[in-house]
Amino acid sequence: MSASSSYDVDLMPGYAETRPLDELRAAEYAYLDEQTYLDYTGSGVAAAAQIRAHAERLAGRCFGNPHSENPTSSASTALVERARRAVLAFFNASPEEYAVVFTHNATGACRLVGEAYPFERGGRLVLTGDNHNSVNGIREFARARGAEVAHVPVRGPDLRVRKADLAAALGGAGGLLAFPAQSNFSGVRHPLSWVDLAHAHGYDVLLDAAAFAPAGRLDLSRVRPDFVPVSWYKVFGYPTGVGSLVARRDALARLRRPWFAGGTIQAVSALGGWHVLAPDETAFEDGTLNFLSIPDVEFGIRWVGGIGMDLVQRRVGCLTSLLLRRLGDLRHADGSPLVRVYGPEGAGGRGGTVAFNVLDRRGAVVDERIVARDTAAAGISIRTGCFCNPGAGEGAFEIPEHALRRTARLRMRTLDDYLGVLGLPSGGAVRASLGLVSNVADVEHLIAFLGARYADREPDRTGLRPRERC
Numbered sequence: 001m002s003a004s005s006s007y008d009v010d011l012m013p014g015y016a017e018t019r020p021l022d023e024l025r026a027a028e029y030a031y032l033d034e035q036t037y038l039d040y041t042g043s044g045v046a047a048a049a050q051i052r053a054h055a056e057r058l059a060g061r062c063f064g065n066p067h068s069e070n071p072t073s074s075a076s077t078a079l080v081e082r083a084r085r086a087v088l089a090f091f092n093a094s095p096e097e098y099a100v101v102f103t104h105n106a107t108g109a110c111r112l113v114g115e116a117y118p119f120e121r122g123g124r125l126v127l128t129g130d131n132h133n134s135v136n137g138i139r140e141f142a143r144a145r146g147a148e149v150a151h152v153p154v155r156g157p158d159l160r161v162r163k164a165d166l167a168a169a170l171g172g173a174g175g176l177l178a179f180p181a182q183s184n185f186s187g188v189r190h191p192l193s194w195v196d197l198a199h200a201h202g203y204d205v206l207l208d209a210a211a212f213a214p215a216g217r218l219d220l221s222r223v224r225p226d227f228v229p230v231s232w233y234k235v236f237g238y239p240t241g242v243g244s245l246v247a248r249r250d251a252l253a254r255l256r257r258p259w260f261a262g263g264t265i266q267a268v269s270a271l272g273g274w275h276v277l278a279p280d281e282t283a284f285e286d287g288t289l290n291f292l293s294i295p296d297v298e299f300g301i302r303w304v305g306g307i308g309m310d311l312v313q314r315r316v317g318c319l320t321s322l323l324l325r326r327l328g329d330l331r332h333a334d335g336s337p338l339v340r341v342y343g344p345e346g347a348g349g350r351g352g353t354v355a356f357n358v359l360d361r362r363g364a365v366v367d368e369r370i371v372a373r374d375t376a377a378a379g380i381s382i383r384t385g386c387f388c389n390p391g392a393g394e395g396a397f398e399i400p401e402h403a404l405r406r407t408a409r410l411r412m413r414t415l416d417d418y419l420g421v422l423g424l425p426s427g428g429a430v431r432a433s434l435g436l437v438s439n440v441a442d443v444e445h446l447i448a449f450l451g452a453r454y455a456d457r458e459p460d461r462t463g464l465r466p467r468e469r470c
Contacts, residue, residue: 012322018315024307025437032437036380036445040435041184041211041353041387046237053299054238058292065288067263079295084281086298087244090305091228093220099252099281101245102289106210107134109229109245112284113206114138116255117176121146124175126203128161128190129153129391130183134229135208136390138178147175154395159186159343166194167201174202181212185392185431186343187320187353189216192223199224204251210234214435215316215352217309226251236300236436239293245284252281261286304436312436316352319434319443323354326447332361333456340365342396342429352434355387355396357426358454365426366459369467372430374460378449385428393428415467 025032028047037045064072066080084100091098103109114137119125125142127135129151139149150169152161161179170177177198182189189212198205207225209218214235220228228246233239260268260275264283268275277283304312324345330338342355358366368384375382386393394404432446 012318014314015318018311018318021307021311021315021437022439025439029437034379036378036442038432038434038438038442038446039381039383040214040438041234041431041433042383043240044214044234044237044435045437047303050236050238050296050299050303054293054296057295063291066291067288076291079298080289080291083294083298086301087246090301091218091220091246092222093246097224097248098220099247099249101247101252101281101284102294103229103243103245103285104241104290105233105243106132106208106229106231107243109227109243110134110138110206110208112245113176113227113229113247113255114141116257116284117141117204118254118256119145119147119175122173123147124150124169124172124203126150126152126166126169126175126177126198127391128166128179129395130159130161130185130188130190130389131178131180131391132184132208132210133388133390135178135180135206138176138206142176148172151391153401154188154392157342158188158345159183159392159395160188161190163191163194163197167197170198170201170203175204176206177203178206178208180208180210181218182216182351182353183343183389183392184211184353185387185389185429186355186396187350187433188343189349189351192218195223195225204254211353212351215309215313217313220246224248232297232300236304238300239290239296242290242293242297244297247281252284255284257283263287263289307436315436316434316438317347319438319440320350320352320354321347322440323432323434323443323446326443327354327356327450330447330451330455334361336361336363338450338455342392352438353431354433355392355429355431357429358450358459360454360459361456366454367461367464368426368428368430369464370459370461373464374453375446375449378453380446380449382446383431383433387428387431396429415469 028049029045062072063076064070066073066077087100088095088098119142125139125147142149152165152169154161179190195205195207204226206227209228209230212218213230226248231243260277263285264278266276266278327339327341332338338359339356340359344350358371360366372384
């Protein structure tokens with residue numbers, strides 16, 4: 001929404017310092033004024049300058065497929081290598097210590113690690129309960145090779161992982177720990193000190209930065225995880241289809257790829273049946289890179305750098321505090337809460353992702369499909385469901401482990417059948433997330449809508465379609 005709002009922003013310490021973002025929004029993100037965008041954890045938004053830069057670059061000269069010495073190929077290669085250096089600079093990572101592998105997205109980066117990590121019997125994969133499914137899926141590679149898989153659950157109303165639980169799981173002969181710097185479900189920011197803790201126990205670390213990087217500063221000269229997946233559209237909206245695996249070079253050298261492809265080999269024989277992978281990060285870049293879009297990553301990084309990550313983080317922090325406070329103020333006429341928030345109630349130790357459910361006047365959870373339908377009709381972009389993070393959802397709804405294991409043995413036709421067996425009141429939560437150019441009006445529009453639509457009113461369940469997936 002446009003920046004006008006009745007809320008006194010001066011009541012938020014530090015918010016006035018972020019006013020340049022309102023000017024930036026008016027100049028570069030004017031399309032947001034006709035809607036309320038609160039899905040930054042789903043995707044960032046692109047500035048007009050990013051689109052202009054892409055068009056001008058492509059109109060200015062011809063770029064060809066890399067992996068050759070011809071002029072158009074060399075032009076593409078030069079821009080790809082510039083983007084690699086920009087990614088390292090974004091994370092303050094030494095090029096001697098870290099390498100950048102370009103992927104389609106963070107999911108592709110996770111798969112690269114999972115399929116090539118040297119899991120074996122006696123080793124272990126440790127997963128926090130709070131993980132995106134793209135990280136959870138690594139367990140299938142670990143199990144296939146005989147490694148043990150340990151899960152460390154989230155606990156309590158704040159949906160955090162206890163350090164003692166994590167330390168207890170880091171036993172045995174070592175292996176891989178995977179956890180998010182920031183939860184894509186609750187916004188919880190997990191301690192980056194866990195990286196050193198895991199290393200001290202003989203574990204490599206995959207630190208999922210997909211939800212953290214858009215409004216957080218990850219300094220790889222201070223925190224040294226072995227693998228860092230990231231999707232760049234989540235940071236600055238454009239381009240889609242480009243992510244990175246930022247990996248320590250010594251950790252990358254320990255991976256064993258199960259196959260090879262065009263662009264990944266130094267030498268190969270068809271009749272001889274042998275191959276030698278490229279000696280650098282290109283051994284993990286299958287086929288032709290997205291050479292027309294990877295240069296947009298460099299521009300996006302410069303764009304965000306010009307704005308200042310500290311400024312973005314301050315704006316997101318202020319608005320997260322406002323959103324949490326205003327959600328807590330929503331009440332039915334009898335004083336009962338209209339909203340139940342999952343995760344930390346305050347802004348400390350969390351990012352700008354807020355998960356909640358709407359409650360009716362009897363205290364029952366309003367079906368998330370109703371909220372999805374109604375907010376969409378009002379021009380509000382939020383997200384509903386489990387957000388590809390089942391562990392955080394299981395913690396939020398306090399589903400006991402024995403019930404989850406029991407349902408695995410049942411054959412159910414639909415997701416709704418599964419929810420019924422578990423006795424869940426909803427198929428998930430509602431998620432509002434803040435980002436680069438969010439403003440007070442965005443928050444206030446959501447709050448006003450929730451109050452007007454659901455306070456002391458019976459939710460309209462007509463026309464709901466069956467849930468097809470989580």
